[in-house]
Amino acid sequence: MSSPREAAPPEIAGYTHLRDLGAGGYSRVYLYEQHMPRREVAVKVMNADVDGSSASRFEQEANLMARVSSHPAILSIYGAGVSGDGRPFLVMEYCPPPQxxxxxxxxxxxxxxxxxxxxxxxxxxxxxxxxxxxxxxxxxxxxxxxxxxxxxxxxxxxSVMSGPSDHDHELRxxxxxxxxxxxxxxxxxxxxxxxxxxxxxxxxxxxxxxxxxxxxxxxxxxxxxxxxxxxxxxxxxxxxxxxxxxxxxxxxxxxxxxxxxxxxxxxxxxxxxxxxxxxxxxxxxxxxxQEADTLEGAPAHGEGEDPGATRLGVFSAVEPAAVIRPRASDRLEQDAQEPDASTDRRWGRRRLLLGLASGLVAVLVVVGAIVASQMSQESRPQATFATLEPGHSDPLGSMVPAPRDLSGASGGDGTVTFTWSAPQEGWEGSYLFREDVAGSEEVPLERTDATSVVVAARQGTTCIEVYSLRADGKTSAAVRSCVQTP
The missing domain is CATH 1.10.510.10 (Transferase(Phosphotransferase) domain 1)
Structure with a gap:
């Protein structure tokens, strides 16, 4: 019997094999070209030598994915079938690397x-x-x-349906x-x-x-x-x-x-x-x-659901604009009247007043938009970068290179010495360091111009993290090292 790694990709009608993409515990994934419509797809094929329970699990995966794959953040499944040599397969959206x-x-x-x-x-x-x-x-x-x-x-x-499991293998x-x-x-x-x-x-x-x-x-x-x-x-x-x-x-x-x-x-x-x-x-x-029945008079939000969430396929109902239809008698009276000069003057004055009113409304709308924008900026949550140490001047990270070759050695006297190298040639900055204690974010950072530091050994593991600190106050990402200590 062929091993999973030796099995050739199956021939699937309407598809041409391009290359292998990877292997899992009971399946392999290949890149195929679909003929109609022409596109690249990922095809997950069950191994030829797996047992019946794996085949059942493969079918379950297809059915579960079909229930939710229309979601924009879930991999789309296009189809499923069985190849000529009897191997089940799934046809899925191809996502190029890297994952x-x-x-x-x-x-x-x-x-x-x-x-x-x-x-x-x-x-x-x-x-x-x-x-x-x-x-x-x-x-x-x-x-x-x-x-x-x-x-x-x-x-x-x-994946499984939620609830108690009756099978031990469910958690493997x-x-x-x-x-x-x-x-x-x-x-x-x-x-x-x-x-x-x-x-x-x-x-x-x-x-x-x-x-x-x-x-x-x-x-x-x-x-x-x-x-x-x-x-x-x-x-x-x-x-x-x-x-x-x-x-x-x-x-x-x-x-x-x-x-x-x-x-x-x-x-x-x-x-x-x-x-x-x-x-x-x-x-x-x-x-x-969101289920489509919410479009037909059902409540817009389910019990306990966050009303701020985006819902696929649900659109806010738009009330039709009110239309005032003139009565037949009004239309007959209007048709019977011949316009005269006084009527033209009255309509001219009305058009002028309407124009002035429209201009005033436009001005008020612009002013209101400016005020609303200012209020929105004032009410926007303020970032708390000032409370972060270090790096508040560049909260989302800078291009400062990190220290290299961080390592530690136990001194046998209750201390651990950590050493590292400058992040790059000609480095003129300094460093920040602190002990990395599990579960604590309160350990303060200390500054040093040296490329080594001695800390007291902790029982079990002693860890440290080090940052490069540039002269402008910006820091690198942390590098971390641990030493097993008795």
Missing amino acids: LGMMLRQGPLDVAEALGTAIQIAGAVETAHRAGIVHRDIKPANILFTSYRRPVLSDFGI GMSVPWAPPEQLVGSRTVSPASDVYSLAATTYAMLTGHSPFEIAGASDDVYDLARRIVKDPLPPLGRPDVPPSLYRVLRIAMDKDPAHRYPSALALARALQQVEGELGLPTTTADLY
């Missing part, structure tokens, strides 16, 4: 992009939840970008770095709170470049990682351009107790939108699906 996971290997996103991406995906997650679907595998690798650079959620392969296949604590300790209840956690963990990764409980220098063993997820507090973000409010939002969304998290993905989106307002950024839309 989010690849991007984060190069470093974190800026704050505005991270917030915008998270809010759009939150709209997709909320829509899936309203359809009764819990994704259960939200992570950077499953967030793709369309050709228009819009993020979309993909891979509903282990999860990705440990992004899984909530309740899944790691064996909970068999599937709930939207799990997706809220995973989306927040993915947002954390967008801001740091790594999963929340991934610690440089610490063990990458999945059991150690799972233990930290279940027991350790959320580590600080370590970015001076991120407001404390954003860390608080993520800490709530990733609470160990699902009951203490935001009650929905939409609530998380609204919290992130508030951070956008605090930073003076444009508000990103969270698109939500």
